Amino acid sequence: MTDKHSASFTYRDAGVDIDAGEALVDRIKPFAARTMRAGVMAGIGGFGALFEVPRHLKEPVLVSGTDGVGTKLRLAFDWNRHDTVGIDLVAMSVNDILVQGAEPLFFLDYFACGKLSVDTAASVVQGIAKGCELAGCALIGGETAEMPGMYPDGEYDLAGFAVGAVEKSAIIDGRQIEPGDAILGLASSGAHSNGFSLLRKILRHANARRDQELDGRALEDVVMAPTRIYVKSVLHALGVHGRDIKGLAHITGGGLLDNVPRILQAGHVARLHRDAWTLPPLFQWLQQNGNVADSEMHRVFNCGIGMVVVVPAAQADAVAATLAGQGETVYRLGEIAERDGDDAPQVTIV
Template sequence: MQSISYKDSGVDIDEGNAFVEGIKPYVKATFDKNVIGGIGSFAGAYELPGGFKEPVILAATDGVGTKLRLAIDSDRLEGVGIDLVAMCVNDLICNFATPMFFLDYYASAKLDKYRAIRVVQGIAKGCEIAQCSLIGGETAEMPGMYQHKDFDLAGFAVGIAEKSDLQRQSNIKQGDVLIALQSSGIHSNGYSLVRKLLFEELKMKFEDQICGKTLIETLLTPTRIYVDDYKKIKNHINALAHITGGGIVENLPRVLPKDLRAQIDTKLIKTLPIFDILKLNLDEDEVYRVFNMGVGMIIVAPRTNLDYILKNTDGYEIGEIITAPCGVDLI
C-alpha cells in the first residue's frame, strides 16, 4: 500500500502553521495589560481587572449566520469578523458586563491562509472597537464536513460585572424612557429571509444601487459594536436590550419586569433604506419580528437621565414604560 499523508486527506498542517504566523501581528494589537503570555499556548491567560467588590464573570457565544453566505459568494470577508465580535460583546453589555477577552473558531473545508487571515483581521478589528483582547482561537480543516470555499465562524466573549449590577433591571419603573441606539444596518440576523426575498423573489443583484451604495455593500455592512456607548452611560441606565433575531418585540421584554410593558411609537424609529425595501415586500408584523428595523439597542432609563444619554450617544426617544403585563406595544 502506498504511503499517504494528512495532506492527501485534505488537511495541510504547514498551511495552518503559516496562518498562525500571518495573524500574529493583528492578534497582538488587541492585547491589553491584563493579557498574560503570547500566542501559541494551549490556553489564553488573562488577569482579572481590579476595582470590583463582588466580581462576576459572564460569557456569551454567537455566530454570524447566513450572512456568511453573502460574504463568501462576494469574496468580501473582512466585515464578518467584526460581526462575530459584535454579536457576542453586544450581548455581554446587556448584562452590564465589560468585555475582557474574545476567542474565535474558524472551520473550513480547506484552509486558505490568505482568506482566513482576512477574516481574523476583521475579528481583531472588532476586538479593538470592543476594547477587548483576542487571546485565542481554533482553526479546523474538515473536508468531510464543508465544501469548496465554505467556512463557518463561532465567537466566545468573556466579560466582568459587579454582582449588584446584574439586578439593575429591577429598578425599571413606570414612566422610564425608551431610547433607541441606531443600527448600522441589518446586522447579523434574518439573512435567510433577506436572501430569499431579494435574490430569489425580487431577482436583485449584488451590484444594484441603494442610495449610492451597492446592495452587497449594504447587506455586508458590519454589525455596530456598542461597547463604547455602554461605557459612557452605564451608570445612568436601568437596562439595555440588544435587538437581534426576534426584533424589538421579542428582545426588549427580556429585560423588563413581569408587570411592566414597553410602548413604542414606530413613527419615531429612524430606519434605513434597506428596511424600506423589506417593509414594502413583507408583512409589517414579520419585519418587526425578524429585523432590528434600524434600532440596534434599546436603553431603558429614568427620564431624569434622558438629556445625559442623548448628549453622550446618538440615541433618540422612541417610547416609555407603562404598567401592564410584560411585552411590547408598537403603535
Template structure:
C-alpha cells in the same frame, strides 16, 4: 511509499495551518493589553484580572455566530468585515448587562484552510476587538474536508467580561414611567439574512453589484455593513448614569428582545414613527410585500440597542450619546401592564 495515505492526502494540511497562525500572530497582538500573559500558540489563553479594579467581580459570558450573512461574504469574496460582526454579536450581549469585555476567542471551520482568507477574517475580528476594548487571546481553526461546501466556512465567537455584582444591569430596576431610548443600528446587523437572501437572490434574482439609490451603495455592500459595537458608548454611559435596563436588538427584533428584560408588571409602548428607519428595511418590506409585524419581529428596523432610563436622565443621556457619535431616539415608555396584555405594543 508512494501510495501511503497521509493527513495531507485526506485533505488536511498542517503546513497551511502553521502558515495561517504565522500570518495572524502580529494582528492578534494589536488587541493585547498588560492583562494578556502570552502570545497565541499555547494550549490556552491567559488573562490576569486586576484585583484593584473589582471588589465583588462577576464573570459574564456569551457566544454567538454570524449566521447566513457569511453567504454574502462568500458571494462577494470579501472576508475582512464578518469578523467585526462576530465580535459585535457577542460583545453587545454582555455590555447590556453592564459588563466590560475582557477577552475574546474565535472558532473558524472550513473544508479547505486558505491562510490568506483566514488572515482577512482575523483582520475583522481584531478590528472588532479593538472597537470593543477586549483582547483576542486564542481560538481554533479547523480544516474539515467534505464537511463544508468548498470555499465556505463558519464562524463562532466567545466573549468573557466582568462586572461588579452590585452593578449588574438585568432589568429588575425598570419601573412604570421609565423612557425608552433607541440607539441606531448600522443596518441589518447580523439577523434576518435567510429571509433577505431568499428575497433578493432567489425571488428577485438581484446581483450583489446592483446599485441601490436610496442606500447609495450596492446591494452587496449594504448587506455586508458590519454590526455596530456599542461597548465603548455603553461603558461611558453607565459610568455616570443609572440605567434601568438594556436590550441588544438581534433576532426577534424589538418585541423578542425587549421583553426579555421587562418585569412582569410592565409593558413597553413603542412609537413607530419616532426614529429613522434606514432605506434597506423599506426596500425589503416593499419588494417582499412583508407585513409590518413580520418586519419588526425579524429585523432590528434601525434600532440596535434600547436603553430603559428614568425620565430625569433622558435629556443628558441623549446628549452624551450624540457626543459619542451615536444616533439616539426617544422611542417609547414603560406603562403598567394589566393581566393578559401584551408586553410590547407598537402605536
C-alpha cells in the same frame, strides 16, 4: 500495479495541510497583537490563554457570551466578502454581555473549513481583530479546524466566545425598570447579523444585483455592513450616569418584539412610537420587495435600532446627550407602561 500495503499516506494526502495552518497563525499574530490589553498573561500560541481578573473590581462577576454570524456567511461566500464578517462575529457576543453592564475582556474564535485558504482565513481573522479593537477586548486564542469532506470548497463556519466582567453591585438586570421610564434607541448600522435567511430570500425574489444602488451605495455594501459595536459608548455612559441606566437590550434575532421584553418585569409593556424613528432605506427596500408585514419586520429585523436603553424619564435627555457625544445616533422611542390583563411583558408599537 501498486501494492495497497506499500502505499504511504500523509495528512496532506487526506486533505489537511499542517503547513497552511502554521502559515495562518503567523499571519494573524500581528492582528491579535494590536488587541492586547491589561490582564493578558498568555495569548495566541499556547494550549490555553491566560487572563487575570481585573483587580479594580471588588466583587468581579464574569459574564460570557457566544454566537455566530448565521446565514450572512452565505453572502460572504457568494460575494467573496470576508473582511467584515469577523467584526459581526465579535459584535454579536460583546454586545450581548454588554447589556448586563459587563466590560468585554477577551475573545476567542472558532474557524472551521473543508480546505484552508490562508488568505480567506486571514481576512476573516483580521476582521475579528478589528472587532476586538472596537470593543476594547483582547483576541487571546482560537481554533482553526480543517476538516476535509465536512464543508464545500470555499465555505467555512464561525463561532465566537466573549468573556467580560462587571462589579457584582453594578449588574444591570432590568429589575429597577418601572412605568414612566423612557426608552432610548441607538441606531444600527444595517441588518447586523440577523434575519439573513429572509433577507436572502427577498434578494432572490427581487432578482437583486449586488452592484445595484441603494441609498447612494452598492447594495452589497449596505447588506454586508458590519454589526455596530456599542461597547465603548455604552460603558462611557454607564461611567457617567451609573444606575440611571436601568436596562439594556441588544436587538438581535427576534427583533424589537422579542428582545426588549427580556429585560422587563411582569406587568410591564414597552410602548414604542412608530414616528420616533424612520425605517432606514435597507429595511424599506426589504419590506417593499418582500411584501413583509410590519409585525414580521419588527420580529425579524432590528429595523434600524441595534440597542435599547431604559432610563428614568428625567434623565433621558442627559443620557442621550452623553451617548450622542460618543458617536451614537439616539432616538427617544417611547416609554414603559403598566400592562392590563396578561402579566407577560411585551412590546407595542403605536
